[in-house]
Amino acid sequence: MNTLNTKFFHSVYLDESLCKGCINCIKRCPTQAIRVRNGKARITSQFCIDCGECVRTCSHHAKKIHIDSLDMLNDYAYTVALPAPSMYAQFNNLDDVNILLTALIYLGFDDVFEVGAAAELVSEASRKYVDTHQEQWPFISTACPSVVRLIRVRFPNLIDHLLPILPPVEVAAQLARKRAMAKTGLPADKIGIIFISPCPSKVTYVKSPLGTDHSAVDGVLAVKDVYPLLLPHMKIAEQRPMDLAISGRIGIGWGCSGGEAGGMITDSYLAADGIENVIRVLEDLEDEKFARLQFIELNACSGGCVGGVLNVENPYVAKAKIKRLNKYLPVARTHSEDIPLKIELNWNKAVEYEPVFQIGETVLESINKMKQIDSLCNEFPGLDCGSCGAPSCRALAEDIVRGKAEKNDCVYILRNHIHLLSETYSRFSHEAIVDGEDPNACIHMLMNYMDKLTEEIALLDSHNLINTDSDTEEGKHYDD
C-alpha cells in the first residue's frame, strides 16, 4: 500500500452488486464523501471518516465493513477477547457482566479483558493530563476515531486541543497481551488480541491508528456477528459465571454519550453525540464560543458507542440497560497503582492537518476556482436533487472545477440543451421550406440537427438517474 492508501485506509466499502445507485447515502454523508457515478456509489477516500452513516442509511445494505471472522481464533495459540462496554447493553436482563464474559470463554477465547477496565485507566490519565495542561483547555476527547479523523481534515485549529491519550481499546490490548504473556510464557506474536467492536470506525483505527504508529489489537469482530453465537453460551454461563469482571461504573459508562466525561470528574464539560451535532460543536469551538470548558466529549454515533452500526440494540434502550447494569457497581474498579505492568498511555505520534477539501494549490488559484464554482452554481437549479450523483448543486460545481464531473451531469442543464436543440430544429425545418432552398442541402442540415438531438437524448439515457447497467469496475473506493 502506498502512503495515501494507508493514511486514508477505510473499513467501509461498497458491495456493487447490491448498490442501486440511489441517493440516500450521498445525502447523509457528513463529509460529502460519496458520489454516485455510473449508477454506483463511490466513496472518496480522503473525505471519508468511517463514521458509518452510509452503512446505517443504505436501505439496500450495499455498504459493508471489512471485519474479521471468528475463524481467526485458530491463527493464535492463545486468544483474548476485548469486549467494548457498549456490548454489555445488547442483552436483555443482564444483571451480571460475568455471565457475558464467561460466555466469551465458552465461545472459544482463552481469556477476556474488558475495554471498560482500561477505560478507567484512561480516565485517570486524562484527568491528570487535563489538570496539568490548562493552557490547552478545552480538551477534545480522542476516543471516537471518526471524530479525530474529522478534525484532521476539517478543523485544523482544533488539532492542538486533541487529548493525546490512547483510546481504551489500545490500552486494553497492551494490558491483555502482557497479562497473557506472563500467564502462558508464550511469545507476543502467538497471542491474538481480538476486539469486539460496535463500529467500523474502530476497525479503521486498528488498521490505521492515529496517535500511534501501530495498534496492539490483532483483529476486530463485530458485536452483531458475535451476539447470536453468544446467546446459547450465556444460558449455560448463567448457572456458574466465572469471576472475570474488573470494570466499574466509570469504565462501563464509557459505552454511552457522557460516560467518558463522567470519568473526568468535573462539571466543566460538554458531551455531544451524533455526527451532525458533533460538527456543530466543533464549528462553535473553533470560533472560541466556549473556551472556558475543560473537556469536550464527542461521539460520532447518536447515544455514544451504544449507537454504533455494529451493535444490535436500539441505542436509547441500550443506554437504559447500562444505567441498570451500573446501578450497584463501584465507581471504578481498575486503578493504575494496582497494575503491575508498564503500559503506554500517551500518544507517541502527533495528528497532522490534511487539507483534503482544498480547492486550489494557492490562494490565487482557489480564488479563480471559487469564481468558477459560483458561476456554475448560478446556472444550476439549486434543487440539490442529487440526480447528478453529487449531494448538492454546489458539490457538483466543485466536482466540475476539480475535473471530476461535467455540466451535463445535471439533468436540468441537459434538459435545457435538448429543448434548445429541438426548438432550433423545428425553426430551421420551417424556414427551410419557406425559403425554398436546395432541398438536398436542407435535408442534410436537418439530419445534422437530428443527429445532435439523438446524441443528447442518448446522454440522458446514460445518466445516473436511469442507468441500469451493472458496472463492474474494480476497486471499492474511488480515488483520484
Added chain:
Amino acid sequence: MEDTIKLEYIVSAEDFTRAGEASSDLKNILKQMGVSPDTVRKVSIAMYEGEINMVIHANGGVITVFVTPKEVTMILKDSGPGIPDIDKAMQAGYSTAPDNIRSLGFGAGMGLPNMKKYSDDMKIETELGVGTTVTMTVRIC
C-alpha cells in the same frame, strides 16, 4: 478585479437561530481556499462578533466580503441607531445590550474589542440614526 472574490451575506434582525451563518459559511470557504488555519480563525471570530452585533443592535444588515490573495476584507453595513460614543463602545465589558439579550449569553461587552483584536485593521464609520459601517481587514499570511 481579477484576483478578488466577492461574497455577500444578508444578516436578518433579531434572528439568533441564523446568527453565525455568514461567518460559518465564510470560514468554510476560506478553508477550502487553503487560507492558513490561523487566518481563518481570526476572520471567523471577528466576523461572528460583528454579525452578532448587527443582530443585537442594528436590526441586521449586509456583510460584503472581499478575498484577495493578500487579505480578507469584511464590510459590515447596517442602518441601525449608530454608535454615540465609539471610545466607550470599544472598552472591554461596556455593553448597551438589553437584559433579554444578556440572558441569552450575549452582550458581554466584548464585541467591538474582539473585532479589533482579531482583525489587523478596523475602521468604524457611524452616524446617529443613520447607521454604522465597520470595515475589518485580516491579512493572509
